[in-house]
Amino acid sequence: MRANVCLILPFLLGGLCSCDAPAEEASPRELPFAAAPLVPSRYLTIDGLQIAAYESGGHKGPGVLLLHGNTSSASAFARIFQASKLTKRRVVAIDLPGYGNADDTEYDVATFTSVIAQAAVEIEVDDGVMVGWSLGGDFLLQAAHLLPDVKGYFLFGTAPVGGGPPAI
Numbered sequence: 001m002r003a004n005v006c007l008i009l010p011f012l013l014g015g016l017c018s019c020d021a022p023a024e025e026a027s028p029r030e031l032p033f034a035a036a037p038l039v040p041s042r043y044l045t046i047d048g049l050q051i052a053a054y055e056s057g058g059h060k061g062p063g064v065l066l067l068h069g070n071t072s073s074a075s076a077f078a079r080i081f082q083a084s085k086l087t088k089r090r091v092v093a094i095d096l097p098g099y100g101n102a103d104d105t106e107y108d109v110a111t112f113t114s115v116i117a118q119a120a121v122e123i124e125v126d127d128g129v130m131v132g133w134s135l136g137g138d139f140l141l142q143a144a145h146l147l148p149d150v151k152g153y154f155l156f157g158t159a160p161v162g163g164g165p166p167a168i
Contacts, residue, residue, distance in 0.1 A: 044119055063129070
């Protein structure tokens with residue numbers, strides 16, 4: 001589990017800890033606090049919904065999927081995307097339905113979990129590390145049974161509100 005934590009923490013803590021040296025001389029600590037909003041790399045069509053996907057372009061290590069919280073969007077992770085370019089890590093994020101650049105839909109746990117699982121497969125991070133913040137973490141808990149090859153989960157500010165995944 002240490003490897004998974006070392007992969008995530010440098011991004012989340014803005015470079016305050018790291019498991020390997022950055023690929024360039026700049027440090028994530030030197031990045032400006034605020035970052036420009038993210039621009040979608042592509043759009044996915046899942047269950048008839050257009051979902052914005054954001055990709056760092058990195059290739060090092062397993063992919064990391066970031067899921068935002070309520071009243072937010074993937075742009076909440078803009079600074080993490082800046083840091084990922086320095087370390088060459090593959091970081092992806094999606095806008096959940098009804099947020100950011102994604103199509104709106106009724107608030108339904110089954111729809112959100114399906115979108116998360118299908119997006120992870122389509123973006124090819126279904127065997128990586130999943131990070132969920134607040135509402136994104138709750139939906140990630142709900143989708144865990146649909147993502148059996150995930151290497152690790154990192155949830156923060158998450159309180160399960162959907163009743164948990166079905167018993168296996």
